[in-house]
Amino acid sequence: MEGTGIGVGRASVPTNLPSGIRLGEVVGVGATSTVWRARDRRRGRDLAVKVLAVPAGGEARERTVARFEHETRALARLADAPHVLPLLTAGSDGSCCWLVTPLAEAGLFERAPLALADLLDVAAATAGALEAAHAAHVVHGDVTPANVLWLDGRPVLSDFGLSVLRSGEAGLRTDGAAPGDPAARGATPGWAAPERWDGAPPTEASDVYGWGATIWTAGVGERPPGHDPPPVGLLPRGIDAIVRACCEPTPRRRPSAAEVRAMVAGEVRRRDRYCPEP
Structure with missing residues (x-):
């Protein structure tokens, strides 16, 4: 060996x-x-x-x-x-x-902050990955920059070890964390939705929050502060609005992954057509 x-x-x-x-x-x-x-x-x-x-x-x-x-x-x-x-x-x-x-290349945090074109590419790819996962009744459970990798030059979402299958089967850890502990279910400070720290299990809505916080990190190059939503106004206007919607503190007010993917696609088309100011 x-x-x-x-x-x-x-x-x-x-x-x-x-x-x-x-x-x-x-x-x-x-x-x-x-x-x-x-x-x-x-x-x-x-x-x-x-x-x-x-x-x-x-x-x-x-x-x-x-x-x-x-x-x-x-x-x-x-x-x-x-x-x-x-x-x-x-x-x-x-x-x-x-x-x-x-074998995929290093995670997103090592590459941030990204140029706008790369940021939109990552946003579109990861939103599409979440849309596909949720359509297959899979909740990722731990969407963070560490789980966005590059494979053959394109971003991919990885590590479904803490995922939840909509059949009711929950992801498990083997490091001794108690099942009721938010950290035992992938609640990573900065990228985990507020309800996760109140003991709620991973859901499609918490995945969307994690996506928004991850894209914020991709554009800003920093970790979101504590358990609060990422500060607004630090990203290009269109992306900032999408991230703000995804990081809404109330889960039911967040868009679905399919809606997020559509919003990102619309932002890509808008910029391709009009090339407005950041």
């Missing part, structure tokens, strides 16, 4: 990856998973392998396996969505569960 990374236990290394896939270095370590760079030698392409170490037994093991199965089902529903990081294959070997995706 090639480089095994620093501080990665044996349980985090899959033993039954498809033939031809070789692990390289660790490129990310989170509370619940490790992400490896890998190479598909048969097809000559780079991949990412997300690995969830499976505890030896008990409730923690059950929750880890449930979260893995949940994420694979969510991504299966989105197999044809053009702006969602696709799942190529997945499996487990008893000591860990793993998912293989194309």
Whole structure:
């Protein structure tokens, strides 16, 4: 095996990856998973392998396996969505569960603030990804700049590990967070909707709030303050109005993801036609 990374236990290394896939270095370590760079030698392409170490037994093991199965089902529903990081294959070997995706480039926060054309591109792509997810009855649950990546030069939405399937199946964590804790369900300060900090579960409306706060960060290059909506007036006028609508404190007053995608498309057309002032 090639480089095994620093501080990665044996349980985090899959033993039954498809033939031809070789692990390289660790490129990310989170509370619940490790992400490896890998190479598909048969097809000559780079991949990412997300690995969830499976505890030896008990409730923690059950929750880890449930979260893995949940994420694979969510991504299966989105197999044809053009702006969602696709799942190529997945499996487990008893000591860990793993998912293989194309290797995408760094997250949005590292690239912000974006030029207007790039900002509109990201806004359109991620709104389209959310529209597709909600149409498939999948709530992402943690829309933040860290989960917007670039694949072959185009932005994609990634990491559905905390998603909610509208069948009533909730996303799970394996880091010991209590199920009632907002942080256990992806409530990231700055990008999480206000109701999430009051204990509400993720919904389509909270995804839309996360999208608005994420686009604000993409344009401004800063993290939104605390649990309050992002300040207005710092983005180009049309985008500012869309973000303001998405970050409305009252969930029922926010537009749907489909409406957001349509509003962004309208802003793109307006600028292409008239090229007004920012």
